[in-house]
Amino acid sequence: MGHNPVNHPARPIYRAIGGLTGVYLVLFGVLGIVETSGGEFFAQDDTQVLGQGTNLGNSVISIVLGLVILAATLIGRNVDVALNKPLGYALMALGLAGLAVLRTDANYLNFTIATTIVIMIIGQVLLLAGMYGKVGSDEDSKAFESARLLA
Template sequence: MHTPVNHPAQPIYRAIGGLTGLYLLVFGVLGFFASSGEPFIGRGDTQILGQGTNLGFSVFSVVVGGIVLAGTAIGRNLDVLINQWSAYLIMVVSLAGLSFLRTEANLFNMNVTTVVVLMAASLVLLMAGMYGKVGSDDEHEAWQKARLVL
């Protein structure tokens, strides 16, 4: 009930979520071409846009970016759900990458820059998911009343 409904900047948040999905998709495609021919979860020196990557992480980025873009294109509050759950997934992956950064368990070949960019992208997607909800006038009024209760 505390998630804003019909926020005045909802179209801007939706566009920001779409741009974040586009970034993930472009990063994944560039990483896919740069790391093709290497092992799927290999640890190498492949970097795209200053971020470490491998074929597995590139495929992950393409899939998540494509899902976010599809949700943005469909709308109807599906984008809100997709943005929020994608944000949580990316947070978990980035924190796991940070945990295993200098070990052999670094399956996605991440570096610190990758972790920071992924965490920023996840926070942007979470923000877009929280402020992008569209609803009826009754839902908006209920949100306004719940917001004003102390």
């Protein structure tokens, strides 16, 4: 996207925040697996970890997403930017879908209100990290600045 800054001065901070988001998801997933081990994969009960509803399926998905985010953050070179933006949008959509099925039998990931709020926040944080973490050459940065000043 042409309107996202290149070589933003705070890009290391945004990259670190994206990585910390991945660490949180892995931590949540591991604690969720410990708490729900031995239960059904998509159990719909009152199991909570870190104040959020979870089950074994939700925990496994959280670990996989967290590891993917961490890997992209460690690779860098705009791989994290390319992953964080669509993943941020997808997590916000997942949060809305979880909110829509909250008190129905279709709540397979055992979401609660707290879970949907956290998923939406994580999605927004990943969007922020994806939009301001782009790295480019000095020519790219100068072209962005000149286009920004003309607009």
